[in-house]
Amino acid sequence: MKILEVVGLTCRVGGIALVDALSFTVEEGEILALCGPARSGKTASVLCLSGSVPAESGRLIFDGREVTGLRPRELAQQGLVRGGLVPTPPWSATVAELVALAVRWPRLGLAALLFAKWPDARVRSRVAALLDRVGLADRARQHRSDLLMADLARLRLAQALALRPRLLLLDEPIGALPPDDRPAVATLISEIRAAGTTVLLTEREPATAKTVADRVAMLARGTLAA
Structure with a gap:
């Protein structure tokens, strides 16, 4: 069952498309990782999905409900939560x-x-x-x-x-840490999923993401890479 559907989402800041016609789905109960190098749109995607950067176009459907345009706290009240919010x-x-x-x-x-x-x-x-x-x-x-x-x-x-998330958005929660600290935090994220929370995270390195993720998708210039 899809918990999140992202359809053609575009977010601009100063006329620059940080997220550009981004489309993907997140299945309930999984850990999905969006990976890519610097300036690929990882952080921008998390900010746009959480309502911290308003979407210029596209649709965001959470748990079957249209939530495009909702503010971060409104999304959090429905269970779509960004770490650091x-x-x-x-x-x-x-x-x-x-x-x-x-x-x-x-x-x-x-x-x-x-x-x-x-x-x-x-x-x-x-x-x-x-x-x-x-x-x-x-x-x-x-x-x-x-x-x-x-x-x-x-x-x-x-x-x-x-905030009692049903879907938790995390921006580089593992790769930003010193190497010795990564396994413990990765284990904690896996435990959060095992307790019933779906997780969407970003990481620079696919190998880092694969320590916890069920699926890995690559970003390039704010959209999924071909």
Whole structure:
């Protein structure tokens, strides 16, 4: 069953087509990787699919519903979530505060910033479960600025999971890490899929993507390569 259909999607910034008539489908329950070199449209595709960059033309159909033109938070409320979507607060927040912010963000939007430091019992319980799930339970009181790259990746995944995604979009979640940290994060992404979340990710190197992906498609200049 298709969870996402992308039909002729085009996104422009400053008159330049970053995504150009892009078409593909994502099957529910799979991990699909879009791969390509720099400037192939990987990040732009994720931003366009998540509503962060508006589509100029084309269609986006999620779970059988037309969602073209919806804003990022509206898409997230329906289950189409981009990693890194939750805003960063203007203070030096702890790991637990950042995940608490993500728990409340779909309902409250930026107003969630006002409550991140004072979560209620329900939110605290959810935060604890999410941090345990991604392996950050012992980092709850650490500040984001003190985390190593692998733990930052885990934090981004915890925030994304707080939004209860049905389809999770991730931009170079493995290849951007130091080589020693990649296997653990790849395993975590596989576990997220095994728990019922479909994943669409980008990577520069197909070999990196194949450590987790069921399918790999190549991008070139914002569209699928022939």
